[in-house]
Amino acid sequence: MNDPAELAREQAAVDGIYQVLDDARIRYRQRQRQIQAHGATGSPQNRSERDVMAAHLGDQAARLEQVEEHLVFGQLTPLQGENFYIGRVGLQDENHSQVLMDWRARAATPFYQATARHPLGMASRRHIGLHRRQVISLEDEAFDLSHARDKQIELQGEGALLAALQAGRSGHMGDIVATIQGEQDRIIRADTSQILVIQGGPGTGKTAVALHRAAFLLYEQAERLAKSGVLVVGPSSAFLRYIEQVLPALGETGVVSSTMATLLPGIHAEGKEHPKIATLKGDLRWVKLIKRAVRSLQRVPDDNQILLVGSSKLALRPKTVKEAIRRARLSGKPHNQAREIFVNYVLDSLTDQYLDTENRREEAELAAAASTAGLGEIEIDRDSLSERALVREDLRSNLNVRRAVNLCWLPYSAQNLLRRLYAYPAFLARFASEFNDTEQEILYRPKQAEFTPADVPLLDELAELLGDLPNSSSPSSQQASAFARKQEQSRAQAAIEGQGLGGGIVSAEILASRAGASAEQSSLAEMAYQDRTWTYGHVVVDEAQELSPMDWRSLLRRCPSRSFTVVGDLAQRISSGGSSWHQLLGPAADALEEEAYLTVCYRTPKEIMDLAEQVTTAAGRPSPYPVQAVRQDPNSLLTEKVVTIDAASVEQVLKEELDYLDTCLGKDRGRIALVCSQHDLVTFQHLSSQLPFKIGTDPINDRVCILDAVTAKGLEFDSVILLEPSHICAESVGNLFVAMTRPTRRLVTLHSQELPPGWK
Known part of the structure; x- marks a missing residue:
C-alpha cells in the first residue's frame, strides 16, 4: 500500500523516532565527554566511578550509532489498546514513553509469529520500508480469519521479503530483522539452555537465524552474557567478513568471531593437507596419545643421579623424583605450572642433603681442630633459616641441578611437542598404540611445516595439559599484580552497583582491564580473543557439519555451560560419513537438547534447488532434509x-x-x-x-x-x-x-x- 496520506503519516512518525535516536546519541556522547574531562583526579574509588559511567555512556552511544539503517520496520495494532512500532532497538523519549519497541522484546513476538489463524491478540501488522530515513513502502496484513488462505508456504510480509530477496548482493550479509518468518522466529526465541541444532538447507536463512538468535540472547540474558560474551565460529575468514556487519547492525558488539584455524591466540593455521590426514587428526584417539606424550615429559631416573655442587656430591634419587612427581600431579595443575611443585620438592630434598653433608664435614673439621688444640666440644651457632634459603637458591641456579631437574620434568610448549610428534616417527610410535602403522606414517611431516586447521584442536589439547611456559616475572610480582587487579575490580564493582548499572554491558572485570591496559585491549572481544582459557556464555557454530570430534572438544572447553547454537546442513557435508547430528556432534552429543528444522528456501530459485537435489541423489547422497x-x-x-x-x-x-x-x-x-x-x-x-x-x-x-x-x-x-x-x-x-x-x-x-x- 502506497497511499500518499498513509505514507505521509508514517513519515511523520518515523521522523519523530529518528529524532529520539539522534537526541539520545548526542546526550550519551556529551555526558561521556564531560565525565572524561575530569581526568585521573580524585580517589581511586572516584576514578572507578567515573570510568564506570564513561564506559557505560560510550557503549550506549556506540550501540545507537550502529542502528541507523532501517531503524523502524514494523507496526503492530492490537485488538485492544494502541498500536506500537517495532525496530532494531528500544527507544524512549524524554518523558520515558516507549516510542520504539525492540524486536527482541516479548511484546514484539506477534510481529513475526502472528497469523490469521493465530493472531496472538493482534488486529493487524504493517511492514514499513525505508530508504535511509525516507518511508518508501507500506504493506498491511489484517488478521481476519475470513481472509485466511490455505497456502503450501505461509509467508508474512511477503512483499517486504521478496523485495529483500530480489535485491542485489552487496558482498556482506544483511540482517533479516525486518523479514523474519514465523518458523525462523520460533527458533530465534527457542528456550533451550544447552545445544540447539538448526538444520537447514541452502537459502533457508540458517546463518541469519543463528546470528539473530545470538542478538536475542544478548538482549534476553544480558546480565549473564555481558561478562562472558558470545563466540561465533565460521568455516573461513571470508565467511566471517561476509557476516561481520549483522550483529553490529542489531546493536550488539560484544561478540568474538573466529574460525577453527584462528581459535588459539597467536596461531594462524594456514597450512594445507589431504582431507584424509585432517580426518585422522580429528579422531578422539588423540586424547590418549596426547596425554601419554605429556606424561612422558615427567621421568623417573633408573638410578641415582650424582650431581656435583661445588665440592659436594649430591644424589638425585629415583624415590625422591617419584614422590615429587606424585605431589605435582595431585595439584591438578597443567604440566608447566605443576613443575614448580615438582622443583620445590626436589630442591628441598637436595638442600637437606647438602646441609647434612656440609654439617657433617664442618663438625668433623671442628672436632679434629678441637682435639688437636686439646679443647672439648665446640658448639656451632647457625642462622639455619637464612642459610637454608641461600643454599636452596644456589642449588636452583646450579647448572648441573637444573639440567637434572629438566630431564626429569621438562617444560614444553604445545607447538614444539606437536612438531616433535610429527617429525620423529619413533617418538610418535611410543604413544600411538591405537593408530596402525599406515596411520602413523601419513602423519609424518618435517618440523618446519605450517600448522593446518586440523592441528588447532590438537594444540589446544596439548595447551590444556601443558599450560603456559614459565615466564620471567617473579612470584612476588605476580601476586602484587593480582592483588592490584583485585582491588581495581572491587572498586569498579562497587561503582557499578552504586550507580545501578549492573544490567548493562560493562562489567567490573572489563573496567579493571581498561584501568590497567591500553585502549586497544579494553573491549570484551579483545580480552576474550587474546585469552585461550576464556569461557564464553554462548557459542554459535556455523557449517558445523564439517567439525571433527577433536574440534568439538576445543569448543566445549570454551563453553562449559554447553550453551550452543549449532548450524549446518547434512547434505553439504564434504565427506559421506555421519548420517545424523547426534553422530556428528561427537563428545558434544550428550548436550544436544533440541533439533530445529528450517524447511523453506528463500534465496535459491526452485529450478536450481531441484537440479542440485537430483544430482546429489544420483550420486548416492540424497538430501536428508x-x-x-x-x-x-x-x-x-x-x-x-x-x-x-x-x-x-x-x-x-x-x-x-x-x-x-x-x-x-x-x-x-x-x-x-x-x-x-x-x-x-x-x-x-x-x-x-x-x-x-x-x-x-x-x-x-x-x-x-x-x-x-x-x-x-x-x-x-x-x-x-x-x-x-x-x-x-x-x-x-x-x-x-x-x-x-x-x-x-x-x-x-x-x-x-x-x-x-x-x-x-
Missing part, C-alpha cells in the same frame, strides 16, 4: 558445453552474465562468482587473468571473483558460473551441492566433460 523453495524462475538455469574451457569461452559467458545483472539490478550492480574444484583453482585463476575483466579472489569486495567450492561455503552471489562440475563432484558430492546452491538468481554451467549423473 529437502527444502521447499518459494521462488521460481524459468531462466535461472543455463548450461553450455564447449570443446575446452578457455579464455574465449569464459569471457563470452561472463560478459553475458554481467549484461544480465546490469539489466536486472542496474549498471555495475550484482555479484558473480566463478566456482571450480580445488584442484582446478590455480589453472582457472591463470585463465581468468587473461580476460578483459577485473576478476579477483576476494568474494567480499570483488564484483567478480573466482574461488573453489569449499571457500564458497556459506556465501551467496547473484549469479554463479560453475566450471567443470564433474571435477567438483569427484572431490566431494557435498562440495558440488554447495557450489550449485550459492546463486540467488542464476546458475550458469560451463563444461567440456560430461556432467554428473542426474543433470537434466
Whole structure:
C-alpha cells in the first residue's frame, strides 16, 4: 500500500523516532565527554566511578550509532489498546514513553509469529520500508480469519521479503530483522539452555537465524552474557567478513568471531593437507596419545643421579623424583605450572642433603681442630633459616641441578611437542598404540611445516595439559599484580552497583582491564580473543557439519555451560560419513537438547534447488532434509558445453552474465562468482587473468571473483558460473551441492566433460 496520506503519516512518525535516536546519541556522547574531562583526579574509588559511567555512556552511544539503517520496520495494532512500532532497538523519549519497541522484546513476538489463524491478540501488522530515513513502502496484513488462505508456504510480509530477496548482493550479509518468518522466529526465541541444532538447507536463512538468535540472547540474558560474551565460529575468514556487519547492525558488539584455524591466540593455521590426514587428526584417539606424550615429559631416573655442587656430591634419587612427581600431579595443575611443585620438592630434598653433608664435614673439621688444640666440644651457632634459603637458591641456579631437574620434568610448549610428534616417527610410535602403522606414517611431516586447521584442536589439547611456559616475572610480582587487579575490580564493582548499572554491558572485570591496559585491549572481544582459557556464555557454530570430534572438544572447553547454537546442513557435508547430528556432534552429543528444522528456501530459485537435489541423489547422497523453495524462475538455469574451457569461452559467458545483472539490478550492480574444484583453482585463476575483466579472489569486495567450492561455503552471489562440475563432484558430492546452491538468481554451467549423473 502506497497511499500518499498513509505514507505521509508514517513519515511523520518515523521522523519523530529518528529524532529520539539522534537526541539520545548526542546526550550519551556529551555526558561521556564531560565525565572524561575530569581526568585521573580524585580517589581511586572516584576514578572507578567515573570510568564506570564513561564506559557505560560510550557503549550506549556506540550501540545507537550502529542502528541507523532501517531503524523502524514494523507496526503492530492490537485488538485492544494502541498500536506500537517495532525496530532494531528500544527507544524512549524524554518523558520515558516507549516510542520504539525492540524486536527482541516479548511484546514484539506477534510481529513475526502472528497469523490469521493465530493472531496472538493482534488486529493487524504493517511492514514499513525505508530508504535511509525516507518511508518508501507500506504493506498491511489484517488478521481476519475470513481472509485466511490455505497456502503450501505461509509467508508474512511477503512483499517486504521478496523485495529483500530480489535485491542485489552487496558482498556482506544483511540482517533479516525486518523479514523474519514465523518458523525462523520460533527458533530465534527457542528456550533451550544447552545445544540447539538448526538444520537447514541452502537459502533457508540458517546463518541469519543463528546470528539473530545470538542478538536475542544478548538482549534476553544480558546480565549473564555481558561478562562472558558470545563466540561465533565460521568455516573461513571470508565467511566471517561476509557476516561481520549483522550483529553490529542489531546493536550488539560484544561478540568474538573466529574460525577453527584462528581459535588459539597467536596461531594462524594456514597450512594445507589431504582431507584424509585432517580426518585422522580429528579422531578422539588423540586424547590418549596426547596425554601419554605429556606424561612422558615427567621421568623417573633408573638410578641415582650424582650431581656435583661445588665440592659436594649430591644424589638425585629415583624415590625422591617419584614422590615429587606424585605431589605435582595431585595439584591438578597443567604440566608447566605443576613443575614448580615438582622443583620445590626436589630442591628441598637436595638442600637437606647438602646441609647434612656440609654439617657433617664442618663438625668433623671442628672436632679434629678441637682435639688437636686439646679443647672439648665446640658448639656451632647457625642462622639455619637464612642459610637454608641461600643454599636452596644456589642449588636452583646450579647448572648441573637444573639440567637434572629438566630431564626429569621438562617444560614444553604445545607447538614444539606437536612438531616433535610429527617429525620423529619413533617418538610418535611410543604413544600411538591405537593408530596402525599406515596411520602413523601419513602423519609424518618435517618440523618446519605450517600448522593446518586440523592441528588447532590438537594444540589446544596439548595447551590444556601443558599450560603456559614459565615466564620471567617473579612470584612476588605476580601476586602484587593480582592483588592490584583485585582491588581495581572491587572498586569498579562497587561503582557499578552504586550507580545501578549492573544490567548493562560493562562489567567490573572489563573496567579493571581498561584501568590497567591500553585502549586497544579494553573491549570484551579483545580480552576474550587474546585469552585461550576464556569461557564464553554462548557459542554459535556455523557449517558445523564439517567439525571433527577433536574440534568439538576445543569448543566445549570454551563453553562449559554447553550453551550452543549449532548450524549446518547434512547434505553439504564434504565427506559421506555421519548420517545424523547426534553422530556428528561427537563428545558434544550428550548436550544436544533440541533439533530445529528450517524447511523453506528463500534465496535459491526452485529450478536450481531441484537440479542440485537430483544430482546429489544420483550420486548416492540424497538430501536428508529437502527444502521447499518459494521462488521460481524459468531462466535461472543455463548450461553450455564447449570443446575446452578457455579464455574465449569464459569471457563470452561472463560478459553475458554481467549484461544480465546490469539489466536486472542496474549498471555495475550484482555479484558473480566463478566456482571450480580445488584442484582446478590455480589453472582457472591463470585463465581468468587473461580476460578483459577485473576478476579477483576476494568474494567480499570483488564484483567478480573466482574461488573453489569449499571457500564458497556459506556465501551467496547473484549469479554463479560453475566450471567443470564433474571435477567438483569427484572431490566431494557435498562440495558440488554447495557450489550449485550459492546463486540467488542464476546458475550458469560451463563444461567440456560430461556432467554428473542426474543433470537434466
